[in-house]
Amino acid sequence: MAATCLKCEYCKEDQENYCDEVQFVYNGIFWDGSITYGGYSEFLVVDHRYVVRVPDNLPMDAAAPLLCAGITVFSPLKDNNLLESPGKRIGIVGLGGLGHVAVKFAKAFGHHVTIISTSPSKEKEARERLGADDFILSTNPEQMQSKKRTLDFILDTVSAKHSLGPTLELLKVNGTLVIVGAPDKPIDLPSFPLIFGKRVVKGSMIGSIKETQDMMDVCGKHNITCDIEVVKTDKINEALDRLAKNDVKYRFVIDIAGESSKL
Ligand SMILES: [Zn+2]
Structure with a gap:
């Protein structure tokens, strides 16, 4: 803003x-x-x-995407009282630029974290590197069925069009699902909302400046940053091509001030 x-x-x-x-x-x-x-x-x-002030212990490049991806996932965690009430079962749909930071926050706040993804290749990364506790392959109906009504809170970070019905089934009766990312992202809401009981679906978009500063301070305390690849200005087109193929872990940061790598 x-x-x-x-x-x-x-x-x-x-x-x-x-x-x-x-x-x-x-x-x-x-x-x-x-x-x-x-x-x-x-x-x-x-x-x-x-x-917003960036804490001294955080590197500028890896802290930069926190101002977008970081606050986008932090704000709904805060709004749903998940910063100081550890031990909840949290699901994160999608392990990309937003999802990977969400795992770091949810683990730092002491929750049990489940990644819900369409890519089996992300399981190892989720569990071993990011410290997720569980992984559900959303294209596997048996896995989805066996985890029905197990989660207190789900953060949906997927930007592609998808149905929310199967995800809602994973929530406990009083659970909450928050949709983040593009404000106009295409979603299919289930046509019979009544069968989902008291579950709540909310949207969330970035966060206020005050919340962004709070988030930065929390990141400084827990040493949370984004996983990034820094590119010089002459590699922007290449980076955009790779971005279109989802080939980035997890955010590109452009070093505008640095000299191009050709010089
Ligand atoms: Zn105003």
């Missing part, structure tokens, strides 16, 4: 990420008609109310 109105109910209650007039720092058209270039800019002039 680059700016919000500062006057509406959301701005007044530290929820300015839901302000109707929110201006994004990157790829937006600002109130004065100028285009915002975010991290691609040579320099930025910012209002102090939209600045």
